[in-house]
Amino acid sequence: MTSKITNRIALTVIVLCALVMTATLAALLGYILYHGLSAISLSFLTKDSSSFQAGGGIKNQLWNSFYILFATMLFTVPLGLCGGIYLSEYAKPNKLTQFIRSCVEVLASLPSIVVGMFGLLIFVNYFGWQYSILSGALALTVFNLPVIVRVTEDALQSVPRELREGGLALGVTQWHTIKTIVVPAAFPGILTGIILSAGRVFGESAALLFTAGLSTPNLDFSNWNPMSMTSPLNPFRSAETLSVHIWQVNTAGITPDIQTIANGSSAVLVLCVLGFNLFARMVGKFIDRKLTGKA
Amino acid sequence: MENKSVVIQMQPSPNNEGRSLIQNKKKWTSIFNRNSEWRGKIWIYGSAIVVILSVIAITLFLTVQGLRSFVVDHINVIDFITGTEWYPDRAENPSYGALPFIFGSLTVTILAAILAAPFAIGSALFMTELAPKWGQKVLQPVIEILVGIPSVVYGFIGLSVIVPFMRTHVGGSGFSLLSGALVVGVMILPTITSISADAVRAVSHDLRQASYALGATKWQTIYRVVIPAAKSTLLTAIVLGMARAFGEALAVQMVIGNARNLPNAISDPSATLTTIITLSMGHSTTGSVLNDVLWSLGLVLLIISYGFILLIRFISRRGQIS
Numbered sequence: 001m002t003s004k005i006t007n008r009i010a011l012t013v014i015v016l017c018a019l020v021m022t023a024t025l026a027a028l029l030g031y032i033l034y035h036g037l038s039a040i041s042l043s044f045l046t047k048d049s050s051s052f053q054a055g056g057g058i059k060n061q062l063w064n065s066f067y068i069l070f071a072t073m074l075f076t077v078p079l080g081l082c083g084g085i086y087l088s089e090y091a092k093p094n095k096l097t098q099f100i101r102s103c104v105e106v107l108a109s110l111p112s113i114v115v116g117m118f119g120l121l122i123f124v125n126y127f128g129w130q131y132s133i134l135s136g137a138l139a140l141t142v143f144n145l146p147v148i149v150r151v152t153e154d155a156l157q158s159v160p161r162e163l164r165e166g167g168l169a170l171g172v173t174q175w176h177t178i179k180t181i182v183v184p185a186a187f188p189g190i191l192t193g194i195i196l197s198a199g200r201v202f203g204e205s206a207a208l209l210f211t212a213g214l215s216t217p218n219l220d221f222s223n224w225n226p227m228s229m230t231s232p233l234n235p236f237r238s239a240e241t242l243s244v245h246i247w248q249v250n251t252a253g254i255t256p257d258i259q260t261i262a263n264g265s266s267a268v269l270v271l272c273v274l275g276f277n278l279f280a281r282m283v284g285k286f287i288d289r290k291l292t293g294k295a
Numbered sequence: 296m297e298n299k300s301v302v303i304q305m306q307p308s309p310n311n312e313g314r315s316l317i318q319n320k321k322k323w324t325s326i327f328n329r330n331s332e333w334r335g336k337i338w339i340y341g342s343a344i345v346v347i348l349s350v351i352a353i354t355l356f357l358t359v360q361g362l363r364s365f366v367v368d369h370i371n372v373i374d375f376i377t378g379t380e381w382y383p384d385r386a387e388n389p390s391y392g393a394l395p396f397i398f399g400s401l402t403v404t405i406l407a408a409i410l411a412a413p414f415a416i417g418s419a420l421f422m423t424e425l426a427p428k429w430g431q432k433v434l435q436p437v438i439e440i441l442v443g444i445p446s447v448v449y450g451f452i453g454l455s456v457i458v459p460f461m462r463t464h465v466g467g468s469g470f471s472l473l474s475g476a477l478v479v480g481v482m483i484l485p486t487i488t489s490i491s492a493d494a495v496r497a498v499s500h501d502l503r504q505a506s507y508a509l510g511a512t513k514w515q516t517i518y519r520v521v522i523p524a525a526k527s528t529l530l531t532a533i534v535l536g537m538a539r540a541f542g543e544a545l546a547v548q549m550v551i552g553n554a555r556n557l558p559n560a561i562s563d564p565s566a567t568l569t570t571i572i573t574l575s576m577g578h579s580t581t582g583s584v585l586n587d588v589l590w591s592l593g594l595v596l597l598i599i600s601y602g603f604i605l606l607i608r609f610i611s612r613r614g615q616i617s
Contacts, residue, residue: 007512014425017417018434021488024481025437028444031452082342090339100343103350109535109604110353110597111542113569117576117593118353121360125581142349149346175335196443203445206544206569210576246447247545250454259455266448273443 036267039260054257058265060216064239069202071137076144084152089178108146112207115143119211131238136212143207144197151193155186192284199276205243213238214248242269361594364587381555383585391588395557400567406476407540411484412533419491441485450546453478458550465562470552472561478546483536494528527614531607538603544569568596
């Protein structure tokens, strides 16, 4: 009967592992939300951060995070889509394709701080863009590109072969088939992947330390001229994002209410990322329902 | 082939319907406009080139910049890698020993893997073998949310929960290698779990049924059949998690204590390659020796990351053959 007892014990241990993992998540979320939600208020979200006094907000950081996210997506989505289409539809099984696949793999597993250092070297110093939104967005593009390429490739691979054959049989060119038949069929998968990767970009910090900087100039939200230094739209100004702000406050903050700011910012950050996740699921389901015609 | 396809998708322009076909072939610009095959190919090959270029550029520029301290500043490579004293800002006789950071990085990585791997593989087995239907439904979102939580948030929670806990229960300041490993271990938990679950799921059902038919219990089947069959992918999962742990910067920096000496115990404060770069890069001026040495640390980071990538390839290739 020993094997039965071992079986019982081992299975219990496996169940415990799963419980530990779920409990970890529950504890994490519980901690962040319990401590953070009380710190979030309208004034916290809409006030400038202060460097000495208590009561600073995160308005600029929040804006910077979304702005950099938008700029990153502007670069990454077209590039990543085309890269994914190449690997899925055009690439022949040869050395070059293998090399490109290896490159995607390398890009995906490089530490984000290495990407940040590369950004510092090229965009900040060599191109002379200084710590800026543009440098940060380009560094994050390098960081996010492999994700979008993989997502696109996977989504395209799951499109049935018959659809492509149907297009080609009508005498349509390959690119036209891809553009009008294959990509639309793979669209829900691609979109879900893009939104999920947006959550990852939103929370990224190490790659931004040396590219987007640790400070934000005084922003005037009534000035929408993108060339002006005080304009929130200026892509050449330094920009501290929300996640960098959390790090900055915890390691170098000297305001008396560090804990409150960090709690509130973490909660906002986590809520945003959760929002992206939920949104991705909903969009995926919605489009899927539209395309397949299920009620 | 391209020209033929133009013929078929022609949309004749209103002014010269019949002849547009032949004329358009001769006009370069209109071929370019009409024939989206060309434009599409340019886009697609362009982005493939961008991917290749960025990998080459990262490797090349970081290597050139990282070699400066050895070539321009004449620091001995062996001294750099094996030296234990890091006093780059000392006025007389500065020393640049990177061993404490390399040691710290590797220790945090290995400890994190040891902490996370059992729980991760256990959870993966739970959601594939024990409760494939509802376990999957519960754990899949758990994994996705854990992956999504930004690393600074992990660091912040480590700072406000794990560090005080260590201070009262283990002793010392609470900032330690162990705290770093714990934080990173939780971070890589979902990575290892999701890949392990895929690995276990890929094991053929026939194998399991054969094992049950021989009278094996569930655990015997898991331990003797499923795990050996999925071994190489499980290893890949752990190494991928280690690669992620190795590259993590800010979360570790917040809890590890940033000491420059080699730690005597895992409850001592320490530093890693990523944390020292994070801390010092902003303060050093471009072209100074300290700056060059930091780039060399970055190069070490890059080389070890490549090592992880090669290791993963090696493991998965060996798995395919056997």
